Amino acid sequence: RYGYFGRDIPEVVRLMFCKVSGCLTEGRIFLSLSGEEMVSINTRDTMGIRMLQEEEVEVVLLTSIEDPVAQALADKLAKRTGCKVLQVGMEPMDALNPMVEQRKLNWKDVAYMGTDKPDVKCLNLAGLSAVPGDAPVVAINAAKYTCHSIGGKGAMREFAEHILLQKQKAKSQISQDRIDRSSF
Amino acid sequence: RYGYFGRDIPEVVRLMFCKVSGCLTEGRIFLSLSGEEMVSINTRDTMGIRMLQEEEVEVVLLTSIEDPVAQALADKLAKRTGCKVLQVGMEPMDALNPMVEQRKLNWKDVAYMGTDKPDVKCLNLAGLSAVPGDAPVVAINAAKYTCHSIGGKGAMREFAEHILLQKQKAKSQISQDRIDRSSF
Amino acid sequence: RYGYFGRDIPEVVRLMFCKVSGCLTEGRIFLSLSGEEMVSINTRDTMGIRMLQEEEVEVVLLTSIEDPVAQALADKLAKRTGCKVLQVGMEPMDALNPMVEQRKLNWKDVAYMGTDKPDVKCLNLAGLSAVPGDAPVVAINAAKYTCHSIGGKGAMREFAEHILLQKQKAKSQISQDRIDRSSF
Amino acid sequence: RYGYFGRDIPEVVRLMFCKVSGCLTEGRIFLSLSGEEMVSINTRDTMGIRMLQEEEVEVVLLTSIEDPVAQALADKLAKRTGCKVLQVGMEPMDALNPMVEQRKLNWKDVAYMGTDKPDVKCLNLAGLSAVPGDAPVVAINAAKYTCHSIGGKGAMREFAEHILLQKQKAKSQISQDRIDRSSF
Numbered sequence: 001r002y003g004y005f006g007r008d009i010p011e012v013v014r015l016m017f018c019k020v021s022g023c024l025t026e027g028r029i030f031l032s033l034s035g036e037e038m039v040s041i042n043t044r045d046t047m048g049i050r051m052l053q054e055e056e057v058e059v060v061l062l063t064s065i066e067d068p069v070a071q072a073l074a075d076k077l078a079k080r081t082g083c084k085v086l087q088v089g090m091e092p093m094d095a096l097n098p099m100v101e102q103r104k105l106n107w108k109d110v111a112y113m114g115t116d117k118p119d120v121k122c123l124n125l126a127g128l129s130a131v132p133g134d135a136p137v138v139a140i141n142a143a144k145y146t147c148h149s150i151g152g153k154g155a156m157r158e159f160a161e162h163i164l165l166q167k168q169k170a171k172s173q174i175s176q177d178r179i180d181r182s183s184f
Numbered sequence: 185r186y187g188y189f190g191r192d193i194p195e196v197v198r199l200m201f202c203k204v205s206g207c208l209t210e211g212r213i214f215l216s217l218s219g220e221e222m223v224s225i226n227t228r229d230t231m232g233i234r235m236l237q238e239e240e241v242e243v244v245l246l247t248s249i250e251d252p253v254a255q256a257l258a259d260k261l262a263k264r265t266g267c268k269v270l271q272v273g274m275e276p277m278d279a280l281n282p283m284v285e286q287r288k289l290n291w292k293d294v295a296y297m298g299t300d301k302p303d304v305k306c307l308n309l310a311g312l313s314a315v316p317g318d319a320p321v322v323a324i325n326a327a328k329y330t331c332h333s334i335g336g337k338g339a340m341r342e343f344a345e346h347i348l349l350q351k352q353k354a355k356s357q358i359s360q361d362r363i364d365r366s367s368f
Numbered sequence: 369r370y371g372y373f374g375r376d377i378p379e380v381v382r383l384m385f386c387k388v389s390g391c392l393t394e395g396r397i398f399l400s401l402s403g404e405e406m407v408s409i410n411t412r413d414t415m416g417i418r419m420l421q422e423e424e425v426e427v428v429l430l431t432s433i434e435d436p437v438a439q440a441l442a443d444k445l446a447k448r449t450g451c452k453v454l455q456v457g458m459e460p461m462d463a464l465n466p467m468v469e470q471r472k473l474n475w476k477d478v479a480y481m482g483t484d485k486p487d488v489k490c491l492n493l494a495g496l497s498a499v500p501g502d503a504p505v506v507a508i509n510a511a512k513y514t515c516h517s518i519g520g521k522g523a524m525r526e527f528a529e530h531i532l533l534q535k536q537k538a539k540s541q542i543s544q545d546r547i548d549r550s551s552f
Numbered sequence: 553r554y555g556y557f558g559r560d561i562p563e564v565v566r567l568m569f570c571k572v573s574g575c576l577t578e579g580r581i582f583l584s585l586s587g588e589e590m591v592s593i594n595t596r597d598t599m600g601i602r603m604l605q606e607e608e609v610e611v612v613l614l615t616s617i618e619d620p621v622a623q624a625l626a627d628k629l630a631k632r633t634g635c636k637v638l639q640v641g642m643e644p645m646d647a648l649n650p651m652v653e654q655r656k657l658n659w660k661d662v663a664y665m666g667t668d669k670p671d672v673k674c675l676n677l678a679g680l681s682a683v684p685g686d687a688p689v690v691a692i693n694a695a696k697y698t699c700h701s702i703g704g705k706g707a708m709r710e711f712a713e714h715i716l717l718q719k720q721k722a723k724s725q726i727s728q729d730r731i732d733r734s735s736f
Contacts (some may be wrong), residue, residue, distance in 0.1 A: 021227050029338070030214070030582070031260055032222040038584040043573050044688065047668055076583055116231055136228065136341065152580070157688065205411050212520070214398070216406040266505055300415055320412065320525065389595050398582070399628055400590040441584070484599055504596065504709065 012170050013111045013128055013163050016052060016059045016105060017096060018156060020077065020085075022115030023132060024061065026152035039073060040152060041080075048157030049081045055164055057111070060099070061085045062092060082153065090118050093125070111163050115139055115151060128166060130159040196354050197295045197347050199287060200236060200243045201280060202340060204261065204269075207316060208245065210336035217241030223257060226336055232344030233265045239348055241295070244283070245269045246276060248302065272304050277309070293320055295347050299323055299335060312350060314343040381479045381496055381531050383471060384419040384420060384427045385464060386524060388445065388453075389517050390483030391500060392429065394520035407441060408520060409448075416525030417449045423532055425479070428467070429453045430460060432486065458486050461493070479531050482508055483519060496534060559712030563724050565680055565715050567655060568604060568611045569648060570708060572629065572637075574667030575684060576613065591625060593706060599600045600709030601633045601680060609663070613637045614644060614653070616670065620641055642670050645677070663715050667691055680718065682711040 010033055021027055030038035049059050051060050061083045063074050074085040088095040092114075100110060112119070112126035115135045123129040123142035130145040132155035145162055147155040186283055205211055214222035233243050245267045247258050258269040272279040276298075284294060296303070296310035299319045307313040307326035314329040316339035324330050329346055331339040389395055392413055398406035417427050429451045431442050442453040456463040460482075468478060480487070480494035483503045491497040491510035498513040500523035508514050513530055515523040576597055581588035582695050613635045615626050618699040626637040635681055640647040644666075651661060664671070664678035667687045675681040675694035682697040684707035692698050697714055 027227040028224045030222050030224045030584075031226065031257055031258060032214075034220055035260070036220070036222070036584050036586055036713070038222070038582050038588070038590070040580045040582045043581065046670065073583055073585060076587070093616040118229065134338070136338075136345075154686065154688075159215050161688075211411040212408045213411065214406050214408045215441055216398075216404050217441060218404060220404070220406075222406070237401070300412065318522070320522075320529075395594065395595040396592045398584075398590050398592045399625055400588050401625060402588055402589070403628070404590070408589070484596065502706065504706075504713075 012109065012167055013057055014109045015100065015105055016057050016111040016113070016163070017092070017122070017126075018049075018059060018113040019062045019064070019115055019119060020074070021063065022135070022151045022157055024077070024152065025101065027115065030150075036037055037073075041077070042112070042152055042154060042157075044154050045152070045156035046081050048085050048160030049083060051164060052160050053082065055167060058103075059083045062096075064088050064090070064092070073132045092118060092119065095123050096122065107121075111159070113156065113159055114143075128163055130155075130162065181184075186351070195234065196293065196351055197241055198293045199284065199289055200241050200295040200297070200347070201246055201276070201306070201310075202243060202297040202298055203246045203248070203276075203303060204258070206319070206335045207249065207297045208336065208340055210259070210334070211299065212336075221257075223353075224336060225261070226338060226341075228338050229340035230265050230338070232341035233267060235348060236344050237266065239351060241347065242287075243267045246272050246280075248272050248276070275305065276302060277305050280306065295343070297343055298327075312347055314339075314346065380477065380535055381425055382477045383468065383473055384425050384479040384481070384531070385430055385460070385490070385494075386427060386481040387430045387432070387460075387483055387487060388416075388442070389431065389551050390503070390519045391481045392445070392520065392524055394518070395483065396520070403469070405441075409445065410520055410522060410525075412522050413524035414449050416528035417451060419532060420528050421450065422537060425531065426471075427451045430464075432458070432460070434458050459489065460486060461489050464490065479527070481524065481527055482511075496531055498523075498530065560714065564661065565609055566661045566721055567652065567657055568663040568665070568715070569614055569644070569674065569678075570601075570611060570665040571616070571644075571667055571671060572626070573615065574687070574703045575665045576629070576708055579667065579700070580704075582670045589625075592634050593629065593711075594704055594706060596706050597704070597708035598633050600712035601635060603716060604712050605634065607719060609715065610655075611635045614640050614648075616640050616642070616644070643673065644670060645673050649672065663711070665708065665711055666695075680715055682707070682714065 002044070012138055013102065018024060024041050025039040061077060061081070063085060063125065065087065078085045086095060100107060107125045108127040110126045111128040112122045113130050114123055115131055117138050119139055120142040122132070123139065128145070130147055131139045131143040131145045132149065132151035133147050134150040147158045149155040149158045202208060207284040208225050209223040212223065236243055245261060245265070247269060249271065262269045270279060284291060291309045292311040294310045295312040296306045297314050298307055299315055300323050303323055304326040307315065307323065312329070313327045314331055315323045316333065316335035317331050318334040329343065330341045333339040333342045375519065386392060392409050393407040420427055429445060429449070431453060433455065446453045454463060468475060475493045476495040478494045479496040480490045481498050482491055483499055484507050487507055488510040491499065491507065496513070497511045498515055499507045499511040500517065500519035500520040501515050513527065515526045517523040517526045570576060576593050577591040580591065605612055612631060615637060617639065629635070630637045638647060652659060659677045660679040662678045663680040664674045665682050666675055666692050667683055671691055672694040675683070675691065680697070682699055683691045683695040683696045684701065684703035685699050686702040697711065699710045701707040701710045
């Protein structure tokens with residue numbers, strides 16, 4: 001780690017993907033007799049998104065075809081959180097790779113939050129990845145970080161604070177490195 | 185078990201019955217001033233149903249006359265999960281027996297998930313049976329498996345994974361048996 | 369207790385009062401932008417009411433003026449559970465005393481379930497009384513039984529089973545007494 | 553504390569500020585397909601507000617611009633609880649200082665309940681301050697009291713009882729002081 005040559009540049013997340021269903025919501029869908037559908041989100045989580053955006057992390061929300069959060073809700077979420085909303089298929093990787101490349105980023109610079117089997121590939125590949133505390137085992141095993149909070153009740157916020165802490169650590173290491181180098 | 189003759193053929197579930205109220209929902213009904221009724225289901229559970237269907241288990245959802253999930257909701261659930269929905273009375277067995285026979289199955293090949301007193305007979309009879317973790321004692325005592333998750337929050341998913349694990353075990357035992365027999 | 373004369377006749381509950389808000393519901397009211405109000409009840413609890421009714425316990429639901437469950441909801445609840453719904457003031461006792469007397473019962477024959485300060489008098493007076501597990505201390509101290517379940521999530525069911533168990537014990541003691549007397 | 557001169561006058565809360573989102577509600581917002589928004593409050597908490605009002609504590613509810621509880625809901629809450637509702641910005645202090653001064657009070661006489669980063673200044677300054685049990689660490693560190701209950705499920709009630717207990721203690725100390733002085 002503190003070798004002479006080839007010191008690692010600490011990774012700094014610049015782009016975050018977050019599944020809406022199960023991460024930002026509880027994964028619950030309320031169905032009514034009259035055909036109404038409802039989901040719930042938490043102000044603590046939207047505050048977490050805002051905290052990331054203030055530190056210049058772009059947050060992209062993912063809905064899936066399987067996802068009952070229909071376009072109307074996604075639009076609302078996009079407006080409320082100021083995030084882009086993207087619909088992905090059973091393999092989110094296919095839709096996300098172009099976005100990562102377009103921003104000239106590496107998956108190491110990406111944070112990913114998912115909840116279930118379809119997210120496994122992305123959870124494995126992303127530099128930082130997390131699942132809510134109530135995720136199925138298959139997703140927990142693929143994620144780098146398991147939140148104590150559950151989906152729709154602070155998991156996104158917890159991961160946001162985790163990311164910001166990593167960023168802070170990385171920054172302080174970079175400045176420490178500069179001091180080390182100049183005093184060398 | 186490993187006797188010379190009459191080795192048991194491991195059971196493989198082919199048909200699953202699942203009560204909607206209390207298993208797929210929390211058992212909660214939201215009532216509004218304007219006469220609206222609402223229930224909530226979880227994407228984790230609908231994913232569980234899909235996982236069973238992919239392994240060729242037919243899933244049939246049961247509503248009861250006592251069940252507030254009215255026909256409109258049942259239709260919605262059927263559409264979303266691709267399951268047949270059946271209305272059963274205080275004794276579900278009466279409506280289910282014909283279905284089991286029609287498919288030329290035995291109750292040993294059936295999985296049943298229920299929550300309360302009316303489900304006791306079916307829970308006892310089915311080859312695999314489960315109740316959500318928050319079920320009343322009378323139902324827990326009759327079920328072969330008690331989920332750690334509660335109704336509407338992953339119980340169905342947990343039971344689905346339990347069933348698939350049993351199927352996998354059964355399959356690997358069958359192929360092991362073939363090897364044993366051929367190397368005999 | 370087993371004295372020669374004046375053997376106690378075990379109490380058998382014949383009438384039950386249950387506050388809607390906080391016992392049958394969680395005490396939560398959902399308020400919407402468009403002015404809609406919503407509460408949630410649980411099928412497990414309505415099953416508990418039915419179990420009591422089958423054992424000939426009359427169940428009366430209480431809403432209070434402070435109670436946001438408006439008349440429309442109360443009517444719905446009455447229809448669904450087959451219970452009478454009564455609106456009571458800050459001191460429920462005033463409205464309930466006439467009902468108890470009219471049925472020629474004593475408060476010893478009454479079960480009461482409440483949640484907060486206004487229920488203290490009735491909780492003290494009723495032969496059997498209970499509060500949900502999440503009730504404030506002032507109500508817990510007055511109740512004879514504190515449910516493990518919380519309001520709107522099985523507390524009513526738990527109390528119903530508690531009452532039926534007491535009834536069963538009382539009945540078996542009465543028949544034991546008859547045997548004792550005849551074999552005397 | 554029991555010095556001869558300058559005995560402290562125990563503080564008695566006369567004004568309470570309470571954030572609606574996350575304190576009186578869970579911080580959850582229900583979003584529906586048709587554009588409906590919903591939040592939930594708890595009768596236990598509104599009872600807590602009433603208990604404070606009976607002891608002559610003025611309760612003011614705070615919504616923020618970030619707060620999805622729109623004006624319609626705020627009006628409803630105001631009507632139901634009899635509280636004034638005030639919209640505050642990212643720094644609530646700016647809007648609250650004039651109110652405190654207008655009532656000729658000191659921040660020592662004020663109780664404040666908040667949930668997140670924007671509340672930190674007020675939580676630090678208020679004589680009594682609290683956060684719900686599920687608040688982020690940044691808010692917990694600033695508050696004088698952390699509720700065991702979580703937002704929208706009794707946190708406000710718990711804090712109300714905490715305030716009333718402090719008031720009672722203060723009153724009994726004042727009367728004790730009078731006795732001490734007169735018997736001096």
